[in-house]
Amino acid sequence: MERASVILPSPYALGETLGSGQAFRWRKRGRSYYGFIENAPVRLVQQRETVGVRWAGEGDAAAALSRYLRVDDPMEQIYAGWRGDERLAGAAHRWAGLHLLAQDPWETTVSFIASSASNIPKISRSIEKMCGAFGEPVEFAGETFHAFPSARALAGASGAKLRACELGYRARYVKEAARSVHEGEVDLDAVARMETAAAQAAMVEGLDGVGPKVAACALLFSMRKDDAFPVDRWVQRCVGDWYFNGRAPAAKKCEAWGRERFGARAGYAQQYLFHDARAGARGRAALRSRR
């Protein structure tokens, strides 16, 4: 059990970042966030600019948290690059301190296989059920947590038990992708060392249920491939609305456009666009329900 404390840069929007739809296992209880770093349970407590960490992992908790939260990312520099872009400049202002994360690659890959044509609350429940059914139990802070299941555990899972995790038609994708990783056909450590396009191609080719978007998410949210530009329905729609006069380009073209336009920081641009688009939709939904 490791304890430490980390000084966050300013700005760092911790709650917004942990709940931004790139990670699915963070839960807020009181002033604490419970989740996993390097697949070991962790509790974070934010007080002003510092975060207290209690971590079940081995090694330097402060270093692990700093890596995970990407506290060294040059946000002001990134925002400066968006000054000529009205939409992104606005999003940078509204969501100042929203960061990308550096999560576990295997967990992130499976999580986004489970994400296809779903929604964030359902994805979270689905992953939680997978962990409960197939993940190793870990005692932490007086309760039992379940680590994210290994490739071996998921490869050996029964189809029925997997589908019980609300995975639907994605269950066979998870099982087959797990087999590919467990048998070494795909090596995520090697993928992480490739440049983005090659890494994406390797994942799409080698992993069932992984297309361009899911691969881009895994690369961006767990392997620091910041030039990746995942295009889901939200991003496709808002890119169409904000940059193409309401006519959304096809997903493939939209991805190429985003990577070309935003370059080495395309992933950050994508995350801010996604966050802004969803926040707008949530606002409109709240407005509707109030009438």
Place this chain on the structure above:
DNA sequence: CACCAGGACGGCG
């Protein structure tokens, strides 16, 4: 009760 969701896949033109 339609319609949508951090899409992928396979078949068809």
Place this chain on the structure above:
DNA sequence: CGCCGTCATGGT
């Protein structure tokens, strides 16, 4: 290639 129907399932 690009387009389109299909695939479970819960939320709105």
